[in-house]
Amino acid sequence: MHxxxxxxxxGHYGSGKTNIAVNLAEMLAAQEKNVAIADLDIVNPYYxxxxxKERLDHAGxxxxxxxxxxxxxxxxxxxxxxYAVVDDLSLHCIVDVGGDDRGALALGRLAPKLREEADYDMxxxxxxxxxxxxxxxxxxxxxxxxxxxxxxxFTGIINNSNLGAETTEETVLSSxxxxxxxxxxxxxxxxxxxxxESLAESLKGKVPGILPLKLQKRPV
Amino acid sequence: MAEKVLMKGNEAIAEAAIQAGCRHYFGYPITPQTxxxxxxxxxxxxxxxxxxQAESEIAAINMVYGVSSAGKRVMTSSSSPGISLKGEGISYxxxxxxxxxxxxxxxxxxxxxxxxxxxxxxxxxxxxxGHGDYHILVLAPSSVQEMAELTIKAFDLADQYLMPAMxxxxxxxxxxxxxxxxxxxxxEPPAKPWATTGxxxxxxxxxxxxxxxxxxxxxxxxxxxxxxxxxxKEKEQLAExxxxxxxxxxxxxFGISARIAKNAVDEARALGIxxxxxxxITLWPxxxxxxxxxxxxxxxxxxxxxxxxxxxxxxxxxxxxxVPVSLCYRVGGMIPTPDQxxxxxxxxxxxxx
Numbered sequence: 033m034h035x036x037x038x039x040x041x042x043g044h045y046g047s048g049k050t051n052i053a054v055n056l057a058e059m060l061a062a063q064e065k066n067v068a069i070a071d072l073d074i075v076n077p078y079y080x081x082x083x084x085k086e087r088l089d090h091a092g093x094x095x096x097x098x099x100x101x102x103x104x105x106x107x108x109x110x111x112x113x114x115y116a117v118v119d120d121l122s123l124h125c126i127v128d129v130g131g132d133d134r135g136a137l138a139l140g141r142l143a144p145k146l147r148e149e150a151d152y153d154m155x156x157x158x159x160x161x162x163x164x165x166x167x168x169x170x171x172x173x174x175x176x177x178x179x180x181x182x183x184x185x186f187t188g189i190i191n192n193s194n195l196g197a198e199t200t201e202e203t204v205l206s207s208x209x210x211x212x213x214x215x216x217x218x219x220x221x222x223x224x225x226x227x228x229e230s231l232a233e234s235l236k237g238k239v240p241g242i243l244p245l246k247l248q249k250r251p252v
Numbered sequence: 253m254a255e256k257v258l259m260k261g262n263e264a265i266a267e268a269a270i271q272a273g274c275r276h277y278f279g280y281p282i283t284p285q286t287x288x289x290x291x292x293x294x295x296x297x298x299x300x301x302x303x304x305q306a307e308s309e310i311a312a313i314n315m316v317y318g319v320s321s322a323g324k325r326v327m328t329s330s331s332s333p334g335i336s337l338k339g340e341g342i343s344y345x346x347x348x349x350x351x352x353x354x355x356x357x358x359x360x361x362x363x364x365x366x367x368x369x370x371x372x373x374x375x376x377x378x379x380x381x382g383h384g385d386y387h388i389l390v391l392a393p394s395s396v397q398e399m400a401e402l403t404i405k406a407f408d409l410a411d412q413y414l415m416p417a418m419x420x421x422x423x424x425x426x427x428x429x430x431x432x433x434x435x436x437x438x439x440e441p442p443a444k445p446w447a448t449t450g451x452x453x454x455x456x457x458x459x460x461x462x463x464x465x466x467x468x469x470x471x472x473x474x475x476x477x478x479x480x481x482x483x484x485k486e487k488e489q490l491a492e493x494x495x496x497x498x499x500x501x502x503x504x505x506f507g508i509s510a511r512i513a514k515n516a517v518d519e520a521r522a523l524g525i526x527x528x529x530x531x532x533i534t535l536w537p538x539x540x541x542x543x544x545x546x547x548x549x550x551x552x553x554x555x556x557x558x559x560x561x562x563x564x565x566x567x568x569x570x571x572x573x574x575v576p577v578s579l580c581y582r583v584g585g586m587i588p589t590p591d592q593x594x595x596x597x598x599x600x601x602x603x604x605x
Binding site for chain 2: 046077078104162166196197
């Protein structure tokens, strides 16, 4: 995968942004030296990039994360070093944005500098098995809401359709048409299809832009 | 069969409520249940329903009282501190014999506590939670699929027995995502001739009220209500039994604790220890019949809870203290590992073998 200096991941909440962010950060760290993952989730205090601290540390990835993440401090706090994303141009960044338009509001502060530098991608993560995004039309609504809140336009779509632990080859294959329709309706290229790593071998060549994912799991 | 969707437990509750015919939801945001309100906010306006973020939990529960009085299905949700605020309203609903569904996605307490999962509102839920002599129905789901199923059941039971029903979930079951199938047959709610829908000059006034000026009448009403509770205790107990038939050591655990305990039971069986699990699905009525039966052969019970030991009292009551009951717990938002539960089983096994 070719990365711009900054890759933003946004979408409906629960679509798999954090998992994809962690995996992309590891891929990016294999290509570049100075890599960071920025957690700008102001919506959900549960399930954060911090859950993958061990993996990210191992890959030498800097974590730009609110000091209150995964604590009992239940406020929409931003990381104190979040401006590094736009101020340190030697930094290669994956940015995990909070869900929906409400989560994307957090990008507002970074948007002017990101637009000016023009070296970013913003990918929409979609899962057709999420109840409020079952079809391309509902995905288009999410696209418009998020773009309005973020002040940034999407540049691509990652189809991450899955049924959690019950995901099979068939689950993924049944979402290819959905991915295409989203791409057409939104006028955005489909840049990848997220697939849990154990299914990646058998689905090779059958899905567009296969992106094998190692899932982050909580201990229980 | 309907295609499965991938949902958070909180979302599954909200969707199930809508499918059960609930068109009125009143809430106030609090982690870890806010997804219920968020889902209702998105969906209710599209289906002609009412979503209202009230100015407080107290306002929300009183709006529930209003809609229930008018005979419509209605729901509110919160997490532990917010449920305490609703306590007064819940007592009024029980005292007026009004059906409704209340969701508690429990978090660590007491006080403001924390935002991580807990089961320490067991006493509050199963003993009623507010002032006065009353019970509410309490259902404890342990999967996202069950979050949906039990929400629909809660509406049915509440309407049938004219009382509030609570889904006693927790931060984990509310937040975790699993595939869920909405393949439910929805029963038509029963007629509600008591509803305050206007007399149209055809009948006497219906009044939704818990105030009785005559103490003799209030006593009679209380006694009648408790006769209804006896019927519920007899007919509505629900529990899952897992490898209990020949078990020497029986774990009692509900909700998320039961999922962890089940893993530990499997590991214990692999080590040759005859362990089993009783998972209460109704916490009130407590499924004492299965516990009584298990006490005939079990040598030890272990109550696994995210509390300092609350359900353990009901296990002791149900088994009439014939068999020792020990406690395995984590609190404050922490969750036991299957290994911790396995250690408790091994410890018990050493003592009883």
